Amino acid sequence: MGRWNRYWFAEGGRTALAIVRIAVALAVLASLARLADSWTTVGANGIYRPVGVWMLLGHTVPPVALIDVLWVVAVAATIAMLVGFATRATTAISFAAGVALAALSFSSTKTWSHQYNVVFLAQLALLGARSGDTLSLDWLIRTRVKKLPALDVPRGYQWSLRLVQLAVVLMFTGAAFHKFAHGQFTLRWALSDNLRHHLLVKYDLAGNARPAFVDWLLAESWRYRTAALLNMITQAAPIIAVIWIRRPLVRAAAGVMFVIETILLGLVVGLWNLHWLPLVAVFIDWERLVGKLRGRPFEHAAAPSDWRPPRRTRGFIIAFIVYDTITAFIPSLDQRLNTYPFSGFPMFATIRAREPYSEHLPYSVVGGRYVALAVIPIDKNAQRWLDHIFRNVHAVRRPDELERRLRTVLERMQYYYPDYRIHGMRLWVTVFETAAYPGPADFQPHRMAVLGEITADGTFRTMLGKLKHGEENASLEVVPKNVALAPNAALSYFRDDLPQAIPIAVPLVGSRFDLAYQSLPGNPRYFVVTSDGTPWLVASHETWRWQ
Secondary structure: HHHHHHHHHHOOOOHHHHHHHHHHHHHHHHHHHHHHOOOOOOOOOOOOOOOOHHHHHHHOOOHHHHHHHHHHHHHHHHHHHHHOOHHHHHHHHHHHHHHHHHHOOOOOOOOOOOOOOOHHHHHHHHOOOOOOOOOOOHHHHHHOOOOOOOOOOOOOOHHHHHHHHHHHHHHHHHHHHHHHHHOOOHHHHHOOOHHHHHHHHHHHOOOOOOOOOHHHHHHHHHHHHHHHHHHHHHHHHHHHHHOOOOOOOHHHHHHHHHHHHHHHHHHOOOOOHHHHHHHHHHOOEEEEEHHHHHHHOOOOOOOOOOOOOOOOHHHHHHHHHHHHHHHHHHHOHHHHHOOOOOOOOOOOOOOOOOOOOOOOOOOEEEEEEEEEEOOOOOOOHHHHHHHHHHHHHHHHHHHHHHHHHHHHHHHHHHHHOOHHHHEEEEEEEEEEEEEEOOOOOEEEEEEEEEEEEEEOOOOEEEOOOOOOOOOOOOEEEEEEEEOOOOOEEEEEEEEEEOOEEEOOOOOOOOEEEEEOOOOOOOOOOEEEEEOOOOEEEEEEEEOOOOO
8 A cells, every 4th residue: 555545545544533523513503602792794784705615605605594603503513413413414514514603603704713723624534434433323222212333433543633733733833834934934924023013003903902911022022923923833744644644642732732832822813713622632542542542542443455535535635735725825825716614724823023133123004093973083993993993995996985984883883882973984004113112012193094984974985096006107096076176186105004104296187197217216116186275195016926
């Protein structure tokens, strides 16, 4: 038997697979509970983007009755999977219903997040597995009711165990890879002020209170740099379980790293994904452990000498490995393909620091800051909630989408904060800048330009236009909507997320600025037109790069 078959189709694993089935089912139930706790109305206010399997229905919002049925099916099937009743079928049904609900939870956002993916990827790897051949109702019914011998299929269990383990490991392996890659395969991600700035973005920019532990990290550069280095180690380490599959202590050590990293993500960046913890079961050699506890090793059914792996099983393994690896390692491909739950896990991989990385330098980042037009000015808590919950709208560049999202923001604020009598909403694209260490670890806002607004009479206003690229034929087309474009409107731009406006000395001709011979360095670049004293964002451009 070749090396491939020896790895994927080794003897044994029946009891271990049953235990892993139980662990995955618990993780799915915990994910459904968390999902239900944060569930919001799907497709509210015309904002709907199909994610994953929902692409099959186009842009048709699923009916509420269908969603209600999915909830019942997902919970019931997962419980059946947990106890091992009609195990293969209920595992597949649980996956289909659960992943559909998880995907639907991101239908009103520009991108989907990653808190549920690893759980459903592990469950997907279990499809077709013989995980109910023991420790299940199926097993009890077969042996106690039907009086048939228990099933023990030669070489029928390890491939599922190892595929589930690979699905779990690839999450953190991909995260470590993206951190190395963004640092040009050096330790720049860890040995710079990068983590300091990530924490400021996570807490201060998002309007969240910083935990005491985070304040302690930010107080000294060696602390946050050590924490960043440990983060890379704990994310890279679990892959050893896949390489040394027959070394139970090595696999257990990888499992410890998995648990440590999961808990540290909660302590440091507030990403509490405790529903991942049951997945640590994939790192334990259960049959060896149970065999030692009971004083004798497990006996396994012997395979015939002419045994060959099933073709469909082999095809499923190859397809899963290839697709999961591609989506895990190619940057942003997961969001473009939109095949939820297959995902990359960059986990703050972008380097938030300026070169040279060995020096302490100021740092700035572009975000959004809302101004609620209200009879009574909103207080700090309401402002914090507003800026945090709708924090990604500043990246929208399509006027129709921006209008829908701003109207949603306004309606939500009017619903949750009626006492302020909010009648309009304005969104400023804003540069947030922090001083270099050991200066104060906080962000100071610098307004760049208005992206759009909803006025008191319900009018939507914006100047979003079109930027035409080219070394000798670049131009900026202003497309004002309910905004007067003054003939003497001035053009400027912001570069590299810095807060200083740079004038561009070209005249407005009609509604167009000719940029043909202008040398405009910077990445990203934000183009701003100031008309009647108000700066408006017209367009922006950023070339993707490892950073």
